[in-house]
Amino acid sequence: MAKKDEKIWIIGGSSGIGEALAQKFAARGALVVISGRNKDDLAAALARIGSGHHAIAADATDRNSIEEAAALHGPFDRIITTAAIYDPGAVGKADADEAAKVFAVNLTGTFNVAQIGARHLRPGGQLVLFGSAAAIFGLPNGQVYSATKAGIVNFAQSLRTELWPEVDVRLVTPGFVRTPLTDKNNFAMPGLMEPEAAAARILAGLDGKSFEIAFPRRLIWPLKLLGVLPHRLAFWIAARMRG
Ligand SMILES: NC(=O)c1ccc[n+]([C@@H]2O[C@H](COP(=O)([O-])OP(=O)(O)OC[C@H]3O[C@@H](n4cnc5c(N)ncnc54)[C@H](OP(=O)(O)O)[C@@H]3O)[C@@H](O)[C@H]2O)c1
Numbered sequence: 001m002a003k004k005d006e007k008i009w010i011i012g013g014s015s016g017i018g019e020a021l022a023q024k025f026a027a028r029g030a031l032v033v034i035s036g037r038n039k040d041d042l043a044a045a046l047a048r049i050g051s052g053h054h055a056i057a058a059d060a061t062d063r064n065s066i067e068e069a070a071a072l073h074g075p076f077d078r079i080i081t082t083a084a085i086y087d088p089g090a091v092g093k094a095d096a097d098e099a100a101k102v103f104a105v106n107l108t109g110t111f112n113v114a115q116i117g118a119r120h121l122r123p124g125g126q127l128v129l130f131g132s133a134a135a136i137f138g139l140p141n142g143q144v145y146s147a148t149k150a151g152i153v154n155f156a157q158s159l160r161t162e163l164w165p166e167v168d169v170r171l172v173t174p175g176f177v178r179t180p181l182t183d184k185n186n187f188a189m190p191g192l193m194e195p196e197a198a199a200a201r202i203l204a205g206l207d208g209k210s211f212e213i214a215f216p217r218r219l220i221w222p223l224k225l226l227g228v229l230p231h232r233l234a235f236w237i238a239a240r241m242r243g
Helices: 016-027 039-049 063-073 096-118 143-163 195-207 217-228 231-239
Strands: 007-011 031-035 076-081 121-130 167-174 212-215
Touching (some): 007 016, 016 031, 016 195, 031 039, 031 063, 076 096, 096 121, 096 143, 195 212, 212 217, 217 231
Parallel strands (some): 007 076, 076 121
């Protein structure tokens, strides 16, 4: 499904992978609407994307703002939500309020965008949710974020069957991509990609037919293998990553 005149709403389009996706879709003739919470970041991203596109502030955890943005700019051919936050660290040191925010933005926010967005898609339109390689197997020091991403995987699977064929639900599973989100990491990130390269992989995947767009393979496959190994061996390997 690649149309020149399609209209695409990207929640999280003011930064990182979302912005890179907005630029790629705009470059091939789509009309792009980007959302996020910070208006200055939205304006700056919109200026980089180019003229003729739109930015509207919306918070994924605030259903009214999502509803208003959708009603103002919809219907859409694709709704993509990359909105997420990340607060890495040991579970014993995690701030409970910050953890609650991560659950709220990543899980409740994704639910809000999916439920409201599904009503503002053209028939057969795409709803694109973002998981993560971190969702494949629970690794040390990213528990809360990883748990939200694992929840999104399950949610996307449910929606895929529940909403098809009215809505074409897709799941994106990126490995490490250099963005403000991963700038917080103080460890070596195997297979680290630039946002433009990640966006190119995602765009090609969304034009194809696969439910899940997972990359890079050299990170995804070992993690998937970890998930099918006997637990004792898998946890022994995972413990080597505790740092
Ligand atoms: N970068 C990676 O290596 C990587 C790997 C695997 C998965 N992912 C996933 O890929 C997606 C994009 O990540 P990224 O690295 O591009 O992150 P990013 O650069 O931090 O961008 C996050 C975007 O989400 C927006 N956002 C955050 N909270 C929001 C909320 N409550 N409502 C609306 N918008 C909100 C941010 O804008 P405001 O702050 O202004 O709201 C920003 O535009 C995320 O789902 C992330 O979990 C990333």
